[in-house]
Amino acid sequence: MNLNFSETEKMIQKVAREFAENEVKDLAELIDRDSIFPEDTFNKMVKCGFTGIGIPTEYGGSGGTDIEKVIVVSEIAKKCAATAAILSIHGIFGQAILKFGTDEQKSKYLPLVANGGKKGAFALTEANAGSDAGAVKTRAVLDGDNYILNGTKCFITGGGQADYVMVFASTDTSKGIRGLSAFVVEKGTPGFSIGKIEDKMGIRASETVELIFDNCVIPKENLVGVEGKGFKMAMISLDGARIGVAAQAFGIAEGALEEAVKYMKERVQFGSPIASFQGLQWYIAEMATKTETAKWMTYRAASLRASGENHTKEAAIAKLNASETARFVTNLALQIHGGYGYMKDYPLERMVRDAKITEIYEGTSEIHKVVISRAVLG
Numbered sequence: 001m002n003l004n005f006s007e008t009e010k011m012i013q014k015v016a017r018e019f020a021e022n023e024v025k026d027l028a029e030l031i032d033r034d035s036i037f038p039e040d041t042f043n044k045m046v047k048c049g050f051t052g053i054g055i056p057t058e059y060g061g062s063g064g065t066d067i068e069k070v071i072v073v074s075e076i077a078k079k080c081a082a083t084a085a086i087l088s089i090h091g092i093f094g095q096a097i098l099k100f101g102t103d104e105q106k107s108k109y110l111p112l113v114a115n116g117g118k119k120g121a122f123a124l125t126e127a128n129a130g131s132d133a134g135a136v137k138t139r140a141v142l143d144g145d146n147y148i149l150n151g152t153k154c155f156i157t158g159g160g161q162a163d164y165v166m167v168f169a170s171t172d173t174s175k176g177i178r179g180l181s182a183f184v185v186e187k188g189t190p191g192f193s194i195g196k197i198e199d200k201m202g203i204r205a206s207e208t209v210e211l212i213f214d215n216c217v218i219p220k221e222n223l224v225g226v227e228g229k230g231f232k233m234a235m236i237s238l239d240g241a242r243i244g245v246a247a248q249a250f251g252i253a254e255g256a257l258e259e260a261v262k263y264m265k266e267r268v269q270f271g272s273p274i275a276s277f278q279g280l281q282w283y284i285a286e287m288a289t290k291t292e293t294a295k296w297m298t299y300r301a302a303s304l305r306a307s308g309e310n311h312t313k314e315a316a317i318a319k320l321n322a323s324e325t326a327r328f329v330t331n332l333a334l335q336i337h338g339g340y341g342y343m344k345d346y347p348l349e350r351m352v353r354d355a356k357i358t359e360i361y362e363g364t365s366e367i368h369k370v371v372i373s374r375a376v377l378g
């Protein structure tokens with residue numbers, strides 16, 4: 001196992017770091033305050049090829065694997081977690097089509113989401129089906145050449161902007177999770193509308209919405225994979241998505257650590273920079289240790305996924321650990337800023353708010369412990 005970046009990976013990191021510094025950092029405060037979806041930044045990420053990472057070049061993507069994705073998402077998360085979340089979650093749609101879609105679906109959707117500026121979303125959660133994803137009530141009934149969808153999804157990231165949504169619905173309610181199936185629903189389909197737009201604690205520039213399907217008719221060709229395999233497809237998709245959340249989380253931690261180090265060298269109390277106080281130096285040591293650990297566990301999961309090996313346990317461990325690290329490191333980084341950290345003049349209060357979501361979405365920490373313990377206990 002090679003723990004050093006290749007020359008290509010180093011180059012991608014440099015490009016992503018410069019992009020985050022020049023195109024992302026200065027907007028972070030504004031788009032958080034006013035909950036603005038960063039459309040221009042998204043389009044620039046398309047131009048840079050970031051949205052195409054992990055999609056083969058034959059489908060208009062940039063090629064590459066989850067390792068490159070982790071590099072880019074984490075670099076962006078250092079400066080703006082919401083922008084990183086938008087990029088990371090957009091990618092789940094394309095990955096699901098790549099893995100489970102028909103040749104027609106791949107040819108139709110992949111070039112558009114990889115480099116055509118179209119956006120994807122992933123809609124599994126419902127009001128009474130969160131951790132218990134098998135309790136989905138949205139129904140899809142085959143009627144001639146169409147499926148008719150009825151139901152409501154909640155908390156869907158980017159659902160309002162998405163051109164294509166991967167929707168999980170039951171095609172046979174008597175079979176529980178074995179009755180779930182996946183469908184592509186395109187923006188503008190009659191019967192498909194956006195409901196409540198959530199007012200959130202963090203990642204505020206990434207819109208989170210309710211999606212309503214009211215006798216929404218979609219062609220039967222929009223079924224992804226086969227009927228009844230939707231739950232398995234969702235879980236496999238989440239293995240990849242969790243590596244994306246881990247990348248967001250350790251990126252947030254790296255960003256907070258950088259801010260803490262900078263501030264400690266500038267801030268003077270008792271006649272010395274606060275960096276000279278051993279109590280705070282020990283904070284930095286703990287923050288750096290946890291951040292490095294989170295980073296390399298995430299790359300380990302990404303490298304297993306890149307080589308096609310099973311990575312369910314490793315992705316869950318990486319996500320659980322990185323998200324706890326993000327919470328720990330952002331809290332200490334705010335503490336190091338004292339009262340100034342509590343004010344919006346500094347980015348720490350935003351980073352603390354943004355870090356929290358990484359412990360909740362794509363499966364809560366508790367559900368990750370269920371996944372990990374199952375894998376370990378057998």
Ligand SMILES: Cc1cc2nc3c(=O)[nH]c(=O)nc-3n(C[C@H](O)[C@H](O)[C@H](O)COP(=O)(O)OP(=O)(O)OC[C@H]3O[C@@H](n4cnc5c(N)ncnc54)[C@H](O)[C@@H]3O)c2cc1C
Nearest residue numbers: 122123124125130131155156157208361362363364366367
């Ligand atoms: C900002 C945001 C964006 C999101 N984006 C998306 C998206 O794009 N697509 C999508 O489909 N979903 C999305 N979600 C939904 C998210 O994945 C769910 O919120 C999450 O899986 C938890 O479900 P829940 O909120 O219903 O909590 P619940 O499942 O009701 O959990 C409540 C509490 O009980 C605990 N718990 C539940 N079951 C167990 C158990 N078996 N053992 C121990 N503890 C348990 C949980 O860990 C949690 O602490 C998003 C959520 C948020 C907040």
